[in-house]
Amino acid sequence: MSLDGSWYLCLAAAVFTIGAVGLLVRRNVLVMFMCVELMLNAVNLTLVTFARMLDDIGGQALVFFVLVVAAAEVVVGLGIIVAIFRRRVGATADDLHLLRG
Amino acid sequence: MKALTTLIAMSGFLREYLTVLVFGAAAVAMVGAMLGAGSLLRPKRAQLQKYISYESGVDPVGTGWSQSQIRYYLFGLLFVMFEVETVFIFPWAVRLEDLGLFGLVEMVVFIAILALGLLYAWRKGVLRWM
Amino acid sequence: MNGLPMNGLPMNGLLVAQAGQPEGLAPLELPNVEYSAMAPHLILIGGALVLLVWVAMVRRRPPWAWAAFTVAVGLASLGASWLMWLDVGRNGPRTAVADAVVVDGYSIFFMVLVSVIVVLGALMGESFLKREDIRGPEFYVLMLLSSSGAMFMASANDLVITFLGLEILSIALYVLAGLDNRRMESREAAIKYFVLGAFSSAVFLYGVALVYGATGSTNLGEIVGYLQSSVAPANGVLLAGVALLLVGFGFKVAAVPFHTWTPDVYQGAPSPVTGFMAAGAKAAGFAGLLRVFFATFDTLKLDWQPIVWVLAVATLLVGSVLAIVQEDIKRVLAYSSISHAGFVLIGLQAANEKGLAGSLYYLLTYAFMVLGSFTVVTLVGRKGDARHDLDAYRGLSARRPALALAFTVLLLAQAGIPFTTGFLAKFYVISAAVEGRSYSLALIGMLSSVVAAFFYLRITVLMYMSTDEEEAEEARTEPLAIPRSMAVVLAVSVAFTVAFGLLPAPVIDFARDATLLI
Numbered sequence: 104m105s106l107d108g109s110w111y112l113c114l115a116a117a118v119f120t121i122g123a124v125g126l127l128v129r130r131n132v133l134v135m136f137m138c139v140e141l142m143l144n145a146v147n148l149t150l151v152t153f154a155r156m157l158d159d160i161g162g163q164a165l166v167f168f169v170l171v172v173a174a175a176e177v178v179v180g181l182g183i184i185v186a187i188f189r190r191r192v193g194a195t196a197d198d199l200h201l202l203r204g
Numbered sequence: 205m206k207a208l209t210t211l212i213a214m215s216g217f218l219r220e221y222l223t224v225l226v227f228g229a230a231a232v233a234m235v236g237a238m239l240g241a242g243s244l245l246r247p248k249r250a251q252l253q254k255y256i257s258y259e260s261g262v263d264p265v266g267t268g269w270s271q272s273q274i275r276y277y278l279f280g281l282l283f284v285m286f287e288v289e290t291v292f293i294f295p296w297a298v299r300l301e302d303l304g305l306f307g308l309v310e311m312v313v314f315i316a317i318l319a320l321g322l323l324y325a326w327r328k329g330v331l332r333w334m
Numbered sequence: 335m336n337g338l339p340m341n342g343l344p345m346n347g348l349l350v351a352q353a354g355q356p357e358g359l360a361p362l363e364l365p366n367v368e369y370s371a372m373a374p375h376l377i378l379i380g381g382a383l384v385l386l387v388w389v390a391m392v393r394r395r396p397p398w399a400w401a402a403f404t405v406a407v408g409l410a411s412l413g414a415s416w417l418m419w420l421d422v423g424r425n426g427p428r429t430a431v432a433d434a435v436v437v438d439g440y441s442i443f444f445m446v447l448v449s450v451i452v453v454l455g456a457l458m459g460e461s462f463l464k465r466e467d468i469r470g471p472e473f474y475v476l477m478l479l480s481s482s483g484a485m486f487m488a489s490a491n492d493l494v495i496t497f498l499g500l501e502i503l504s505i506a507l508y509v510l511a512g513l514d515n516r517r518m519e520s521r522e523a524a525i526k527y528f529v530l531g532a533f534s535s536a537v538f539l540y541g542v543a544l545v546y547g548a549t550g551s552t553n554l555g556e557i558v559g560y561l562q563s564s565v566a567p568a569n570g571v572l573l574a575g576v577a578l579l580l581v582g583f584g585f586k587v588a589a590v591p592f593h594t595w596t597p598d599v600y601q602g603a604p605s606p607v608t609g610f611m612a613a614g615a616k617a618a619g620f621a622g623l624l625r626v627f628f629a630t631f632d633t634l635k636l637d638w639q640p641i642v643w644v645l646a647v648a649t650l651l652v653g654s655v656l657a658i659v660q661e662d663i664k665r666v667l668a669y670s671s672i673s674h675a676g677f678v679l680i681g682l683q684a685a686n687e688k689g690l691a692g693s694l695y696y697l698l699t700y701a702f703m704v705l706g707s708f709t710v711v712t713l714v715g716r717k718g719d720a721r722h723d724l725d726a727y728r729g730l731s732a733r734r735p736a737l738a739l740a741f742t743v744l745l746l747a748q749a750g751i752p753f754t755t756g757f758l759a760k761f762y763v764i765s766a767a768v769e770g771r772s773y774s775l776a777l778i779g780m781l782s783s784v785v786a787a788f789f790y791l792r793i794t795v796l797m798y799m800s801t802d803e804e805e806a807e808e809a810r811t812e813p814l815a816i817p818r819s820m821a822v823v824l825a826v827s828v829a830f831t832v833a834f835g836l837l838p839a840p841v842i843d844f845a846r847d848a849t850l851l852i
Contacts (some may be wrong), residue, residue, distance in 0.1 A: 112547075119540055124376075126533055135529055142536035146543050153547035154559055162546055165494055167291050169539060172501045174288035178281045179505050180528050185277055187521040202522055202598035302362040320383055327390035 381407030523602025538582025544575030586619030610706025629812030706827030729801030
């Protein structure tokens with residue numbers, strides 16, 4: 104039995120939504136960060152599904168680029184997080200309150 | 205008779221799995237030989253520390269939420285960066301012959317740029333464990 | 335296959351041969367990589383790499399040499415862009431590197447703009463870095479890399495390239511925002527920019543995926559072909575994809591309601607970086623946005639025009655109204671940059687040739703105005719980059735008349751006073767809106783520029799008010815020095831703003847000739 108492509112698309116949309124909502128409601132910066140990864144991987148799933156449905160390699164090649172870009176983002180992001188929370192116990196976004204107006 | 209022709213028709217398909225089987229057997233034999241030779245040759249002196257399970261050099265004590273050295277991060281980040289670049293190197297390696305000289309030069313340039321990053325990190329003292 | 339062995343790996347070949355499959359891997363068609371089509375981009379990247387090696391290998395490290403080198407790289411890429419402009423004028427626009435990159439007047443316009451921003455940004459950064467004692471060439475390296483990303487966004491003919499350009503631009507900017515890592519504000523700006531930037535690029539990417547699924551390609555030319563050939567192209571997946579692309583771009587150009595990061599990041603980032611961000615990142619975001627919507631989704635105009643209308647109105651109103659209540663000059667300029675994004679969106683909403691030319695003209699002139707403004711902000715911020723409350727500008731004219739005059743010109747130009755480029759830019763986009771029969775939007779644009787004039791004038795008036803005794807004393811003991819490189823940036827931006835406000839023809843022609851290859 105094989106599943107219709109739209110199931111994968113729905114799953115990807117659900118995962119993307121979970122990631123987006125998680126980013127907006129969670130307060131731990133590391134968890135927010137994981138939510139971004141969740142969103143990017145949902146996009147990857149969408150791309151692969153479309154590539155399969157369209158019988159076109161382009162979508163799968165795009166996934167490679169997304170993977171690498173995600174890794175670069177992880178590296179820069181974790182670097183910034185380490186720099187900012189070096190002297191603190193938890194990594195909570197509520198502590199970021201210097202800039203407001 | 206019919207069964208035999210089916211088997212012959214199937215054999216091309218099955219032979220693919222033979223390669224996998226040979227490869228797997230070779231891998232198991234190699235690891236077994238290395239570990240076996242090691243256990244025959246090495247001296248055996250029992251010490252308590254040697255029986256602690258290995259966790260990348262970290263003592264496996266306490267809860268999962270423990271603080272670790274911040275320097276692991278730097279190495280981890282460098283590792284992630286270089287590891288992920290292999291995503292581009294694997295497809296390139298598979299089609300290297302078709303890509304020809306042009307592909308080779310392009311990949312050398314790519315790896316050279318990565319190496320420049322490593323050079324920069326090294327000169328910045330990232331690789332030194334202080 | 336021409337009887338050649340099917341591929342390089344013997345085991346793979348064995349498997350394929352033994353399984354008796356008639357076809358192996360398809361032969362590769364290597365694209366012709368025309369490096370000349372990306373000459374300015376490659377010059378910037380090469381310059382960044384040279385700087386990195388330089389700092390890694392050479393002991394003597396005079397910081398001014400890095401700035402001089404960066405200026406030279408910027409000028410070289412400006413020269414290369416100019417040669418390409420002449421070439422396109424003679425031989426016409428073309429696509430290159432397997433249709434992934436396009437060389438047309440539009441992309442070269444942004445190459446010129448970005449090169450200029452690199453030159454001015456390097457000059458601005460040099461004395462700032464010296465004053466704040468930030469060592470190392472990272473500022474220049476990251477700025478060059480970020481700028482190359484901006485150029486790729488402008489010349490992308492494939493949504494993948496647009497995405498990669500966006501990421502090269504943004505990732506370098508995240509680090510730049512946190513460059514002054516001794517200041518907590520700078521680090522906080524970096525993390526806020528990073529989280530929202532990563533969110534927006536994920537949204538953008540989902541848009542790319544949906545457009546790919548609906549049209550079968552990420553290549554802009556092929557998408558146009560699909561949209562023109564199919565009978566009813568506007569299905570749900572495609573429209574959702576287009577909307578998500580708009581959201582992704584909206585974050586980058588700081589359009590309301592995707593603007594929330596802007597004031598915080600502009601306030602917290604080091605002042606020259608903020609100037610670079612306001613000039614370069616906004617131009618790059620619009621470079622991608624305008625190409626994708628003008629050239630590619632032109633046939634879906636009736637679907638996206640109303641959305642852009644709402645975005646433009648919200649951006650104009652929120653930007654100019656909230657700028658009034660700010661007490662920090664960098665936040666004022668952040669909200670003003672939001673309202674300027676609204677004006678560029680007016681040009682997009684008009685969706686005609688005049689709208690495109692108006693938007694380009696707006697981005698070019700705004701880049702000069704905002705770079706000059708942030709030069710003043712950097713200077714007045716003093717050591718520590720902290721004195722950004724509006725009171726720091728009280729009585730500036732008495733202490734530094736030339737500086738106050740320059741800032742006055744730049745602020746009034748942003749407000750849209752006649753005989754400056756700022757006026758012409760606003761006039762241009764609003765007349766495009768009138769031509770496109772968006773009368774209500776044109777009216778809202780004019781109203782918001784009246785509101786915006788209020789806070790520009792407020793700062794101007796503050797500068798010409800008298801100082802109290804205490805501040806006059808402080809000004810005597812600790813005079814505001816203007817380094818030569820900063821003076822150059824100020825002179826160039828003021829001269830551009832006034833000269834081409836009086837003699838508008840060359841720049842307007844430049845923007846009008848920067849047409850898209852469709």
